[in-house]
Amino acid sequence: MTDGIVLTGLRKVYPLRGGDVVALDGIDLRVPRGAIHGIVGESGAGKSTLVRCVTALERPTSGTVLVDGEAVDAAGERDLRRVRRRIGMVFQQVNLxxxxxxxxxxxxxxxxxxxxxxxxxxxxxxxxxxxxxxxxxxxxxxxxxxxxxxxxxxxxxLAADPSVLLCDEPTSALDAATTRQILALIRDVRDRVGVTVLIITHEMSVVREVCDSVSLLDRGRIVEHGPIGEVVGRHGTRLARELIPLPVTADSTTVEAAFAVEHTGEVFRAIGGIDGVAVAAGTVETLGGVRVGRLRLDVAPDRRAAALAALRQAGLHVTVAPGEEAA
Ligand SMILES: Nc1ncnc2c1ncn2[C@@H]1O[C@H](COP(=O)(O)OP(=O)(O)O)[C@@H](O)[C@H]1O
Ligand SMILES: [Mg+2]
Structure with a gap:
């Protein structure tokens, strides 16, 4: 038996007169017992549908949902009541x-x-x-x-002592300070009672504060996933960039560069030696035990191609705004 949540090949299609809506398009996900896993994605990505399939409020079109080894998708009425008692739900609107x-x-x-x-x-x-x-x-x-x-x-x-806590946008109606307190509480509850937590959110800050691992959902598919430390180390990916945001600068001649913090000294020496490159903004953060640095660099337009090549040569992961690479 596998504890926690296991989704395999999960598909959910809503038949509509104007054409079918594929809300979940083959989700494979394993959240081990006691982990806090975040599901992020834009509105309409399928996050709520995923939660509803785990609670059997929605029957999947195909695929399986296991909660602590028990098939939720195939449960009959009697079993369903028992399985649902093992799942606690927290919503944006508390509805007391x-x-x-x-x-x-x-x-x-x-x-x-x-x-x-x-x-x-x-x-x-x-x-x-x-x-x-x-x-x-x-x-x-x-x-x-x-x-x-x-x-x-x-x-x-938590009243019925569930083994899984599903939280759908639990802090979206709260201010920043209260959000932090509620997230700290969720982590504390996990530590004390060992519950498995799935948090659905559209806010990256929630993932940063509380999650051990994360999946990015896009049009019903998981397009990136992993432990936070692994995800932020994949320089240039959408999750890595959004989890470690840079201060905003409005300059089209900038590029973004990421590096492992162990190499900070080499990175700055290298940048100092490249003509036409200056640091516009930067941040160093530790997430999931991994330290990542990101820089926004001003690049002189006439030196662009050579500067980008030199930065990459120096081991930086360089991200250029779409359409600007050739400039
Ligand atoms: N009951 C429903 N009937 C038809 N379409 C639905 C239904 N629920 C959700 N959808 C559609 O499925 C997609 C995913 O919705 P949802 O799971 O609510 O996404 P999210 O929670 O990420 O915003 C959207 O295109 C939405 O319009
Ligand atoms: Mg939703």
Missing amino acids: FDARTAAENIAYPLRIAKVPAARRRERVAELLDLVGLAGRGGSYPAQLSGGQKQRVGIARA
Whole structure:
């Protein structure tokens, strides 16, 4: 049996009168138990469809979905209820019952599962503590901040002790500081209860803060994936560039260059020796244990071809805006 989430050849086609929509076009993905995996991609890439297939809210057109070794896609009604209890869901919109307290909201799934009242109270107290809301169980949603409501949402998702936590844009409605706190909470929950986490997001900053590994979804396909450290080391790829962004400069004569930080000294010596090249902006970051440097370089237009060749010769991974290479 394989713990975690395993998707194999997952396809989902929505038949529409104007023509079929291929939302997922052959997804293969393995998220081991206890990992935090990010799925990023633009609107319409298929992220929500993927989540709905994992929870069996949507039946795949073909392919398989395994959660802790159990086939979600083929589960009958009875099995489905059991499998779904192993999956906790967190959404952008928390959707709490306004007329119930935080504690009652968290207890709701336990009530549905017919957990006895005494055990329910005990579990709710544990969960409030886990999400940093000890003592706030009596508050109503209207008395809680956006971040606190999401904490209640996370506690509710964890109530039945799921082995998988699916988060669809969990922080998209929150400000930057609250987002960081909620992401820290998700990581803390993973560390303490060992849950496997799938985070769907359109924000690279979420991946940077919390994910161990990431997949980039584009028109229903995974076009890049891997552990964060590996992905950022693939200089010039879309994920590497978006995970380690450079300050904005508006100069069409610039090129971008990436390098392993161990080579910083050589890189700067080499750049110093190339005519017509100057550093316009730069950043050095550690992500997933890998240190990557990126530079934006001003290149004199008349020296361009020679300068690019010399930079590449020096071991830099050089990215030129489309259409400018030949200039
Ligand atoms: N219930 C549906 N019926 C028809 N088309 C759908 C349905 N849900 C999603 N789609 C289409 O499938 C594609 C992927 O959508 P979705 O999974 O919501 O992407 P994302 O969450 O990345 O924005 C889009 O083209 C969308 O219009
Ligand atoms: Mg979506």
